[in-house]
Amino acid sequence: MQVENKEFKPLIVAFCCNWCSYAGADLAGTNRLNYPADVKIIRVPCSCRVNPMFILRAFQRGADGVIICGCHPGDCHYTTGNYYARRRMTALFSMLDYLGIEKGRTRVEWVSAAEGQRFAETMNSFVSTIISLGENKRLEDLRCKTK
């Protein structure tokens, strides 16, 4: 995108629930909708499976952004999982914001299995937000750096 950011390749971890968002990501692929390769998806059974520890770990290991995708409210395969995810992440994200991990680096999105387009759009917008925020230096543990 911008010239000065050309070097910066963000590292983004996406947690996708098996029933809606992971299928939505598959649909984005089936429809050949592009989004940056910086996004790496981890499959979880439900958005409520995402432990705050996973997110802290990702930031510690040098991730620049973490996004959690689940079924739309009311559509959770397990009825209520995404509500728990929403609550937990609201608490966690404001705490992370306090610690210096800007709110823009964390996001919860609802993507259904039919919304491949929405998945790609969400990832594109998330990546561009992260690019504008730059590298995560706040929580990164230098001991974890391999390069």
Next chain:
Amino acid sequence: MQRIGVFVCWCGSNIAATVDVQRVAEELKKEPGVVFSADYQYMCSESGQNLIKDAIKEHALTGVVICSCSPRMHENTFRKAAASVGLNPYMVEIANIREQCSWIHKDKATGTEKAIILGRAAIAKVHLNAPLIAGESPVTKRALVIGGGIAGIQTALDIAEAGFEVDIVEKSPTIGGKMAQLDKTFPTLDCSACILTPKMVEAAQQEKIKIYSYSEIDEVKGFVGNFSVKIRRKARYVKEDICTGCGLCTEKCPQKKVPNEFNMGMDNRRAIYIPFAQAVPKVATIDPNYCTMLKTGKCGVCSKICGVKAIDYTQQDEIVEAKYGAIVVATGFNPISPAKFDEFAYSQSPDVVTSLEYERLMNAAGPTNGTLLRPSDGKHPHTIVFVQCVGSRCDGAEKGKPYCSKVCCMYTAKHAMLTREKYPDTDVYVFYIDVRTPGKNFDEFYRRAVEEYNVHYIKGMVGKVVPENGKLKVQAADLLSNEQLHIDADMVVLATAVEPDPSARSLATKLTASMDTNDFFTEAHPKLRPVESPTAGVFLSGMCQGPKDIPETVSQASAAAAKVIGLLVKDKLVGNPCVAHSDELLCNGCSSCEKVCPYGAITYSDKEFRMPDRTTALRRVAAVNPAVCQGCGACTVACPSGAMDLFGFSNNQIMAEVDAICK
């Protein structure tokens, strides 16, 4: 250390075009624990699977990573292949390098790099995989059908035919549903009662079917194969097993002014009633809202007149608890009330009727004994205007519904045709947005209405209906000739939209089955699994899933029955082994996990533990019922002490994936 084999699929050119598969295989070979790595054109093909099987045997692999398409596509295929050569199927992990890599990236270098990272994450996960063995649970060989309309009856008959016990729970006093109220059915003009009532009788006589009429579902617990259901048998104040259905009480009851819901309130019934002559079970029911005896304690006429002493004013609701292996939802539909549509003057004039009311007016067993008479003055109407799409296909959906109700075009054509046939002196107008007639012999039927019966079909909507001097002044627009029309009609018939039965929403909550925005039940897959709900063991039949006509309802009912039979013939169900489990030594008994579990799979008990000082102590610890747990993982995050973990998606496994991606 695991011995891991990595298999990179080309998927023809689907993956190989944007990912350098050889390089991926080479790079992943360097990962710790990887003892074998290969790439092949089609891993899912028989020779591809053989490649995997041979490698597992030859290299004594303990874990397998397949870099291929989405696990939603072929995870099962590869797990089966691994299992066939003795490797636990849950030691197989898939790295999705097609949908989530090769198909979304165009640059080969980027794609290859990402594929390697995804492969590494999968390898990191497999290192921590443990063999899992799926649990088994028994199947209760009895089905429950909720709703006793044509959908429920057909499903129950088909299941019973296969030799399984079925219970039908119907909330009204008789089975039969909406179809019992219809006069004729399109496009054959069969008499509805003539084809439905034999089925109702068959259901009643079939030994394997038990009908709980005038009953509702109170509570549903359990899971596929093992549902435990509480059925509330509402007090009908008549002993069902004694009442002979002679109907004497329904003639002598002094409370005569009760709107008859079977005739859409167009005539009256008594406070004790049998809904219609062919009701099944043919048993009287006392309406507690109108019965003088129940309200004031003074009357008792029916009790005196009943020859078999079936009346019991002290009857209470009774709860029946039963176990089922499968549940079929067949709760059906209701036409919406047109009261919100003021422009049609439904609440101002009795001569503006809904199609179901018109159906009763045409029916020989209806309030007018089948003679078409205006409800206001009992005269024969000469001009009748039919309005289609009342509440269907509404933009914004504030007043109506966004969907097409599917049956209105055809039943309106039927009404128009029957009216013209019986009363050739009537003028019949039909106002439509579109005439939709997809179906066997449907378009022919509609064309017959237009060509043979000279029904005036006009494209356009009615703007306003004004009752004036005993006439209904209809103002409408003809969109084809672009003219304003004024018709003095004697009757206006509104083809109102259908909506799911209002009881469906609370039932869905009890069943943990999901619904769409219009409260129709959703299918597990709209195309490939149309009669199953996403909740295992719950099936869908009829209008509760979406608007459909009788033949479609019956086919769906039989399809649901086939699915139920397929489930009930099994002696054991294999469960999902990816469930939560609690480490009792870490658990502090706080109940956090129990509160978030949507299935009630977690229970607490006091257990004796040996303490470091050699004393014993009782501690409250959690235990998960693996047959009930669905593996969402909500409890694993709620647990403050880290005692809860999920097989297949453990904390360590996901952490390892995070680490591998962030390397």
